[in-house]
Amino acid sequence: MASVTFEHVTKKYAGDVTAVKDLNISIADREFLVFVGPSGCGKTTSLRMLAGLEEISEGKIYIGDRVVNDVAPKDRDIAMVFQSYALYPHMSVYDNMAFGLKLRKVPKPEIDKRVKEAAGRLGIQHLLDRKPKQLSGGQRQRVAVGRAIVRNPAVFLMDEPLSNLDAKLRVQARAEISKLHQQLGTTFIYVTHDQVEAMTMGTRIAVMKDGLLMQIDTPQKLYDRPDNVFVAGFIGSPSMNLFDATLTGDGNDVYVDTGAFRVKIPETRAETYRSMRGKQVIFGLRPENIHDSNFTPPGIHSQEIEAEVEVTELMGNEVIVYLNSKGKSMLARVDPRTQAHVGNTVKVALNMDVFHIFDKQTEKAVR
Amino acid sequence: MKQGKNTFILSFLVAPVLLYLVFVIVPYLGSMIFAFTRWKGLSANIRFNGINNFIKLWDDENFWNALSHNAIAVVLLPIVTISIALVFAFWFTQGVRGSRFFRIAFFFPQVMSVVIIAVLWSFIYNPQFGVLNGIIKLLGIKAWESFPWLGDSATIFWCILVVVVWQSIGFYMVLFIAGMMGIPTEYYEAAKLDGASLPVVFFQVTIPLLWETVRTGLVFIAIAAMDLYAMVMVITSGRIAATSRAADVLSTYIYETAFENGDFSYGIAMAVVMMFIILGLSFFTLTSTRKEVLEY
Numbered sequence: 001m002a003s004v005t006f007e008h009v010t011k012k013y014a015g016d017v018t019a020v021k022d023l024n025i026s027i028a029d030r031e032f033l034v035f036v037g038p039s040g041c042g043k044t045t046s047l048r049m050l051a052g053l054e055e056i057s058e059g060k061i062y063i064g065d066r067v068v069n070d071v072a073p074k075d076r077d078i079a080m081v082f083q084s085y086a087l088y089p090h091m092s093v094y095d096n097m098a099f100g101l102k103l104r105k106v107p108k109p110e111i112d113k114r115v116k117e118a119a120g121r122l123g124i125q126h127l128l129d130r131k132p133k134q135l136s137g138g139q140r141q142r143v144a145v146g147r148a149i150v151r152n153p154a155v156f157l158m159d160e161p162l163s164n165l166d167a168k169l170r171v172q173a174r175a176e177i178s179k180l181h182q183q184l185g186t187t188f189i190y191v192t193h194d195q196v197e198a199m200t201m202g203t204r205i206a207v208m209k210d211g212l213l214m215q216i217d218t219p220q221k222l223y224d225r226p227d228n229v230f231v232a233g234f235i236g237s238p239s240m241n242l243f244d245a246t247l248t249g250d251g252n253d254v255y256v257d258t259g260a261f262r263v264k265i266p267e268t269r270a271e272t273y274r275s276m277r278g279k280q281v282i283f284g285l286r287p288e289n290i291h292d293s294n295f296t297p298p299g300i301h302s303q304e305i306e307a308e309v310e311v312t313e314l315m316g317n318e319v320i321v322y323l324n325s326k327g328k329s330m331l332a333r334v335d336p337r338t339q340a341h342v343g344n345t346v347k348v349a350l351n352m353d354v355f356h357i358f359d360k361q362t363e364k365a366v367r
Numbered sequence: 368m369k370q371g372k373n374t375f376i377l378s379f380l381v382a383p384v385l386l387y388l389v390f391v392i393v394p395y396l397g398s399m400i401f402a403f404t405r406w407k408g409l410s411a412n413i414r415f416n417g418i419n420n421f422i423k424l425w426d427d428e429n430f431w432n433a434l435s436h437n438a439i440a441v442v443l444l445p446i447v448t449i450s451i452a453l454v455f456a457f458w459f460t461q462g463v464r465g466s467r468f469f470r471i472a473f474f475f476p477q478v479m480s481v482v483i484i485a486v487l488w489s490f491i492y493n494p495q496f497g498v499l500n501g502i503i504k505l506l507g508i509k510a511w512e513s514f515p516w517l518g519d520s521a522t523i524f525w526c527i528l529v530v531v532v533w534q535s536i537g538f539y540m541v542l543f544i545a546g547m548m549g550i551p552t553e554y555y556e557a558a559k560l561d562g563a564s565l566p567v568v569f570f571q572v573t574i575p576l577l578w579e580t581v582r583t584g585l586v587f588i589a590i591a592a593m594d595l596y597a598m599v600m601v602i603t604s605g606r607i608a609a610t611s612r613a614a615d616v617l618s619t620y621i622y623e624t625a626f627e628n629g630d631f632s633y634g635i636a637m638a639v640v641m642m643f644i645i646l647g648l649s650f651f652t653l654t655s656t657r658k659e660v661l662e663y
Contacts, residue, residue: 051560073560090659103561103563133661
């Protein structure tokens with residue numbers, strides 16, 4: 001069991017390409033940290049540097065108290081689950097799981113015990129004699145996890161292990177991995193481009209973009225208090241609605257004017273923005289905070305606007321409505337009893353207790 | 368629709384299949400008939416001879432001598448050439464410095480003509496001014512410093528085999544490099560994390576994943592080992608008898624029998640036997656090395 005620390009870690013490739021820029025993260029022992037971000041953001045490179053599969057250009061990586069920059073991958077006490085699983089096709093499931101232990105000269109009875117224990121935990125005992133090509137995608141994924149478990153590592157690394165599974169299996173596998181983390185009590189470091197996986201599995205999420213760490217926090221805090229426009233738009237599905245706007249008003253009032261609609265900031269939050277009147281900002285509001293005005297929850301500060309319905313998606317428990325208000329598009333997640341239909345003009349209520357304002361220049365949250 | 372597609376495909380196949388039939392299959396089958404005749408090759412006088420040519424083979428010392436040399440080549444060439452080519456291919460795909468240069472250097476003999484190679488090695492083996500004896504002299508091994516490598520019946524065939532190995536390594540090395548580049552790097556990374564040393568990676572990851580390519584290489588080189596005509600002829604300058612037949616192989620003996628001794632039907636009989644030996648060898652090589660086809 002071990003903590004992991006990235007200290008000013010940078011990765012540069014030939015041709016002036018910087019894949020990871022000055023990464024600083026401390027991951028506590030037993031934490032489930034998820035690296036998330038779009039393709040090319042540096043999340044896999046960071047994981048691979050930790051695994052020892054990529055050289056570190058600058059900085060240090062610690063596993064526990066030990067700097068592992070020059071430590072061979074096999075000596076870092078880590079185990080990795082690859083995106084493609086990397087199961088040796090010529091070996092049986094048993095041999096795949098036992099391979100690393102045999103190389104470490106673990107006694108045969110111990111190998112047998114660990115393999116069967118891991119297989120039992122993952123429900124793959126009946127597959128031990130099969131070859132990888134005889135397994136389904138989900139079974140291969142479990143064997144890959146099993147191969148990592150038998151090593152009893154201090155840190156588990158997982159590089160998009162669910163990306164090759166179908167949607168239904170992915171949901172099931174997510175839960176299994178979360179359960180495994182609780183059972184094993186080991187540090188898990190997980191890479192994904194899927195923010196739903198990140199939100200449902202991580203104790204903390206590190207959001208990356210273009211090699212930079214944009215924000216690291218618990219899923220709920222990232223969701224409720226994104227530090228910048230990128231995190232605001234990346235976390236949450238459907239994404240947060242973001243509008244270019246100007247803060248206006250006089251006296252004590254502060255308004256957000258998007259050009260298409262103008263809404264008042266409630267008194268409880270106006271003080272923060274009073275000095276910013278006249279400034280260009282980005283106004284953000286999550287889809288679930290835009291309500292059909294016939295079904296506005298009581299007790300919130302809401303502002304009504306009109307918008308035309310372009311598309312509706314019936315989800316059963318809610319309706320996702322694509323709206324257009326004088327050229328400004330937005331998404332709303334409304335009550336399933338809504339009468340909104342394509343082509344109607346409807347009144348929607350914006351919950352002004354939970355809006356977000358970002359500086360237009362720096363794209364950072366203003367609170 | 369399917370009918371139209373089949374007709375379209377067949378229309379492209381007709382010409383090459385016809386050509387192959389006329390210039391390869393028919394001559395093969397046609398020539399097999401001549402093995403049961405007595406024929407000098409140029410005359411119209413062809414007499415049926417039953418299986419006498421094959422019976423004659425059984426007692427022909429030169430035939431068995433030539434075949435024994437081929438047998439040695441069939442055993443040694445695959446083992447030595449494939450092993451060295453595999454090691455080089457693995458080494459040069461591990462990011463070793465200068466690997467690009469070495470790949471070109473080792474492949475270079477493949478693009479050289481056999482005649483040039485034979486002349487080159489004749490100089491190397493030359494007892495007076497050859498590089499080999501020069502090195503032996505430098506090492507101070509007086510007993511061997513003027514040794515006639517190509518002039519001694521005990522060594523000539525082994526010298527030829529060395530040249531064949533030297534010439535062939537490049538081709539198989541490139542074949543295996545291409546195969547190794549098709550192996551996903553994740554396997555090597557997983558092996559690295561598991562703590563596998565380079566020899567373990569080579570024997571337990573690379574070779575099993577490359578086995579189909581290795582099998583193909585083994586068949587190619589086994590067939591090549593049954594040939595060796597060009598290399599033997601050029602290095603010995605066609606003077607097989609002068610070497611006490613120490614460098615004789617089946618293909619050179621067939622040539623001598625048919626074109627120098629004028630006994631075409633007997634030469635064809637030997638060629639038929641050689642064909643069946645090669646077929647059998649290929650079948651044996653493929654079946655004995657067969658493993659499950661891997662998917663990755």
